Amino acid sequence: MEFYLPIKFSALLVTYKYHTKILLVSIKGEANGKIENLTVNVKLSYDYSTYQASLDKFEIKDSGRFSLRFTGNGLLDWMTNTMTSVVTLFLQPVVIRIVQAMIKGGLQAVVDAINEVIRSIFTP
Template identity: 35%
Template sequence: MKITVAVFLLTIAGSGWANKDLNYELQINKKILENLLQKLEPLQDELSVGTEGHITAVINDYADQLLENIYTYSVNKGFDTIALDDYDNWFLTASVTLTNGTLGGLTNIQRSDDVVVTYTSSSKLLDVTIPITFKKIYFQYHYHVIVLLIGPEGTMTGKIRDLSMELKLSFDFNEYQATYTKASIKSSGHIDVTFDGGLVEIVVNILSELATTILHPLIVLVIEGEINNVLGKVVENINESISNILNPQ
């Protein structure tokens, strides 16, 4: 059981962004790794003797380096930009078409609070809570608006600041299986948009309202989906690693 706790956390470090070769490219500093294992010692000892209640450990140094490594790796691999779906619909009094959308900045992840490991004896669950924030997420669309017999088009450029969410991973010592709780949005952040093309006021107002009421929540859903996909892959890799330890070939 002791070694399983460490493997659970270290496999998180090697499982990010749904890519198995990350296991070889994301390295945790030796000193930080030693500190992590020292913090886990009391937790592991109490797991062994079956202490009642719950115990916790804060692992911020480990989490900070992990997030920094994920950023470097993801930029190098080109994971920082994803495509956005087109939008073609009536909005207010105009026909609005948005195409060639891109979203960037997903690798700019920072820890927003303490990263905490908690073990609860009654349920035999080990939980890791990871609060993260995206300081700046960028997006861009080509727009075409038809209103009052005019049809301006150009580029919409925007950013979402300070979007934050909480990630939760768990390990069940009854089943020796890892699971994750769907990432929960704590703050959808603030959106700013600019437009080129010499727009008249009515078009600026329409696009600004569209960005605030339609695009902002849609982009947040896209980000949430991407993070949950990553968590799913992380859990798959954790369970595979634990299975290999418990059932060596």
């Protein structure tokens, strides 16, 4: 049995609090990331002969729109955010790979949990 699941995330949000010390200067703030309209295709299957579920396919169909904003440092944030809008063009593929690994890992954990439940039911 196979299941094909198209999944769309309207918004994935992440907040990273940072504290940097360079020489005698200390900077604290937050970096807020957002990915809008991320679309993935997932294929799950279940084998009745082995009683095993599996994650067969996971692919990002549309990587959506990625934005990154820094807060907490006034004028420094304004300058950083101006540069970030250009840098995010180059960072998006890296961020998408990280998000892909996180989502795929989460889905695989769900499949593993399902297999454990099935195993506990069918194994005395």
